[in-house]
Amino acid sequence: MSSVAWSGQGSAIILVARSAIAAVPIAELERLRTLAAAGADGAWVAYAFTEQGTPSLREVVLGLLGEPIDEMLFVPLLLPMEPAFAAWLTKTLQRWRAEHPGPWPQLRIGSGIGEGRAIADLLAEQIEAAREACPVSQPQKASAAGSLVPAQKRRVLVCAxxxxMAAGADVIWGHLRNEQARLGLREAGEGTMSARTSCLGPCNLAPVLQVWPEGTYYGGVDEAGIDRIIVSHLLCGEPVPELAYGATGKKQTLRPKAAVSDRPNPGAGPVRGEEGCSKP
Structure with a gap:
């Protein structure tokens, strides 16, 4: 739970951002959370990320289940506030609710800061700040330093x-990146790097990702599916057949969601796989 004072009832307010991993933007969000809490009349206030960053939106939302709150208020910190983002957030919350049956508080999504009454004052303040800022300096001489070619063998491409995106690729990407950092996947096993890419092709299997060098397509992947792919494919070189779709030459539809394996959670600590594959 947050360190912000909380009465244990009423509303939970979640400031929703896309991503941040550096100290400065995280400190900025911490400041915004403090400001929101000051006027929240004892409500619990947090920030969360839909893509890369800690805590993830999923972590915050699921962590609040069972707490004595009546509603979760989601405040998107985006400009512009894309209609597609609100639709995606709605579908994502509905999916989590279906995956975790039981009592849930009311879920409400704000319209975005661009719709606020104070936006004109905010813009005027930022225009004045730009007017008072130092001019951009002359370009420096380009560095002659070289670059290392990455040694990692595996590449995960997440379709954007x-x-x-409508099927939740943002949250899948964020979960993958957070796990990649937490588990040290760049160095673990044969090494893994990841990237978002334009359309990978099988749109009706969304959300889609592809793992190289095998070129394995995975469709309909959720967070639990990412965890399985990490443990089995990225660390042990064994594709997950329940989630994979091969090139059959015929149109395919999503199969019913396979049950999540009882393999160890990749975050549970050092374990040894059934076939001697080391997993973090």
Whole structure:
């Protein structure tokens, strides 16, 4: 739970940002959380990330289940506030609710800071700040330093095309990146790097990702699916057949969601796989 004072009842306010991993933007969000808490009349206030960053939105939302709150208020910190983002957030919350049956508080999504009454004053303040800022300096001489070619063997491509984004690719990408950092996947096993990409092709299997060098397509992936792919494919080189879709030459539809394996959680500590594959 947050360190912000909380009465243990009423509303939970969640400031929703896309991503941040550096200290400065996280400190900025911490300041915004403090400001929000000052006027929140004892409500619990947190920030969360839909993509890369800690805590993730999923972590915050699921962590609040069972707490004595009546509603969760989601405040998107985005400019512009894309209609697609609100639709995606709605679908994502509905999916989590279906995956975790039981009592839930009311879930409400704000319209975005661009719709606020104070936006004109905020813009005027920022225009004045730009007027008083130091001019951009002359360009410096380009560095002659070279670059290392990455040694990692594995690449995970996460589709960021329209259908995949609507199916929750943002949150899948964020979960993958957070796990990649937490588990040290760049160095673990044969090494893994990841990237978002434009359309990978099988849009009706969204959200889609592809793992190289095998070129394995995975469709309909959720956070639990990412965990399975990490343990089995990225660390042990064994694709997950329940989630994989091969090139059959025929149109395919999503299979019913397979039950999540009882393999160890990749975050549970050092374990040894059934076939001697080291997992963090």
């Amino acid at each position: 095309g329209g259908p995949c």
